[in-house]
Amino acid sequence: MVAIRRHGGDERAARALFERFAAAHPCPAERLRRPALRLCRRRAGGTVYRAGAQLHRGAWRARAAGHAGTRTVGEGRVDGVLLADGARLRADVVVSALPPMALAPLLDRDRQRAAALPALDWFEPSPYICCYLWFDRDIKAERFTSHLWSPERLNYDFYELGQIRHGWAGRPSVIASNIIYSHRAAHMDDDAIVAATVRELAEFAPDAASAKLLHARVHRVPMAIPCPLVGFEERRPAQRTPLPGLVLAGDWTQTRMPCTMEGAVKSGFLAAEVVLADLGRPETLAIEARLYDGLAGVVRRVAAGRPRGCP
Ligand SMILES: Cc1cc2nc3c(=O)[nH]c(=O)nc-3n(C[C@H](O)[C@H](O)[C@H](O)COP(=O)(O)OP(=O)(O)OC[C@H]3O[C@@H](n4cnc5c(N)ncnc54)[C@H](O)[C@@H]3O)c2cc1C
Structure with a gap:
C-alpha cells in the first residue's frame, strides 16, 4: 500500500489491488497438517532413526524453566544441549x-550468537489472535471462507470445523477464525473481539447474526510465523550454520518456501541432509522448490530484464 501510494497510486487503486491479491493466508491448516505429518513420518522416520537419534520427551521443560542452552567446547563447537533440569x-x-x-537467548549464554548468527535479532514475530465460536445451530457457513482485505477488518480466514473435524458433521456450527498480524486488535478485550468476529462472520453467513452464541474462546498467539518483511528472504539462515555442530531447522530457515507447515517439514529434511552429508552419507531428502512459476514467474522475468533501481 505504502509503495503504491509513493508511486502516485490513490487509495482506491491500492485497495482494489489488495482486495484481489491479498487474501490473508488462504490456507486451511486442517487440510495440510495431516498429509504433511504423514509425509514427514514416512520420509524422516526411515532415515533419522536409522542414524541412531534418540527422542527425549522431557526436553520441552527447557522452555518452561528458561534454563536451556547449547553447550560449546573447544573452539566454539556445539556439542550438546543443557536442559532446564540441569541434564x-x-x-x-x-x-x-x-x-x-x-x-537467540539460548545461544547468548555461550556468546555464540553475535559471532555466528547475527540476523537472529532481526526477525519479528507476527502475532495471531484466534477466535473459536460455538453456535446453537448450523449457521450455514462454507467449510472455508476468506474475506477480502480491508483496513477495517480483524479476521480474514474462517473455518467451519463441523465440515473439517472427523465426526463433527451435523453438529451446530463451530467456527474458527484468525486475526493475522493482530497488533490492531491487541488492545481489545475478548468480548469486543468476539463481537467483531461474529459481525464479520455474518457478512457471508447471515445466520450468525441471529444464532445464539453458546461459548467463545480467544487465543492470543505471540508468534504464528516470523513476519515476511522486506529483507526476510536474504536473512533466512541456511540449515548449516557457521557454528560447528549446530544445524538449524524451522519454517524461518532458508527453504525457498514461505513460513508454513510444509516449509517447516522441508527445513527438517534439509537439516537431515546436512547431518547425513557430514557423516559421509550424502542423500537428497527434500523436494526442490518450483521457483517463480505463474504470475510470480512473469513478474520475475520482466524484472530480470530491467537494470536495478529501474521503476
Ligand atoms: C493460528 C495459526 C494458524 C496457522 N495456520 C497455518 C496454515 O493454515 N498453514 C500453514 O502452513 N501454516 C500455518 N501456521 C504456521 C505454522 O504453524 C508454522 O509455520 C509451523 O508450525 C512452523 O513450524 P516450526 O517447526 O518451524 O516451528 P513451531 O511449530 O513453532 O515449533 C517450534 C517448537 O519449539 C518449541 N520451543 C520453543 N522454545 C523452546 C525451548 N527453549 N525449549 C524447548 N522447546 C522450545 C515450541 O514449543 C514449539 O513446539 C499457523 C500458525 C498459527 C499459530
Missing part, C-alpha cells in the same frame, strides 16, 4: 528447531 544431552550434532526468538 546435559551430548550430541555430535545439535539440530535446533526453535523459532529465532527462542534460539
Whole structure:
C-alpha cells in the first residue's frame, strides 16, 4: 500500500489491488497438517532413526524453566544441549528447531550468537489472535471462507470445523477464525473481539447474526510465523550454520518456501541432509522448490530484464 501510494497510486487503486491479491493466508491448516505429518513420518522416520537419534520427551521443560542452552567446547563447537533440569544431552550434532526468538537467548549464554548468527535479532514475530465460536445451530457457513482485505477488518480466514473435524458433521456450527498480524486488535478485550468476529462472520453467513452464541474462546498467539518483511528472504539462515555442530531447522530457515507447515517439514529434511552429508552419507531428502512459476514467474522475468533501481 505504502509503495503504491509513493508511486502516485490513490487509495482506491491500492485497495482494489489488495482486495484481489491479498487474501490473508488462504490456507486451511486442517487440510495440510495431516498429509504433511504423514509425509514427514514416512520420509524422516526411515532415515533419522536409522542414524541412531534418540527422542527425549522431557526436553520441552527447557522452555518452561528458561534454563536451556547449547553447550560449546573447544573452539566454539556445539556439542550438546543443557536442559532446564540441569541434564546435559551430548550430541555430535545439535539440530535446533526453535523459532529465532527462542534460539537467540539460548545461544547468548555461550556468546555464540553475535559471532555466528547475527540476523537472529532481526526477525519479528507476527502475532495471531484466534477466535473459536460455538453456535446453537448450523449457521450455514462454507467449510472455508476468506474475506477480502480491508483496513477495517480483524479476521480474514474462517473455518467451519463441523465440515473439517472427523465426526463433527451435523453438529451446530463451530467456527474458527484468525486475526493475522493482530497488533490492531491487541488492545481489545475478548468480548469486543468476539463481537467483531461474529459481525464479520455474518457478512457471508447471515445466520450468525441471529444464532445464539453458546461459548467463545480467544487465543492470543505471540508468534504464528516470523513476519515476511522486506529483507526476510536474504536473512533466512541456511540449515548449516557457521557454528560447528549446530544445524538449524524451522519454517524461518532458508527453504525457498514461505513460513508454513510444509516449509517447516522441508527445513527438517534439509537439516537431515546436512547431518547425513557430514557423516559421509550424502542423500537428497527434500523436494526442490518450483521457483517463480505463474504470475510470480512473469513478474520475475520482466524484472530480470530491467537494470536495478529501474521503476
Ligand atoms: C493460528 C495459526 C494458524 C496457522 N495456520 C497455518 C496454515 O493454515 N498453514 C500453514 O502452513 N501454516 C500455518 N501456521 C504456521 C505454522 O504453524 C508454522 O509455520 C509451523 O508450525 C512452523 O513450524 P516450526 O517447526 O518451524 O516451528 P513451531 O511449530 O513453532 O515449533 C517450534 C517448537 O519449539 C518449541 N520451543 C520453543 N522454545 C523452546 C525451548 N527453549 N525449549 C524447548 N522447546 C522450545 C515450541 O514449543 C514449539 O513446539 C499457523 C500458525 C498459527 C499459530
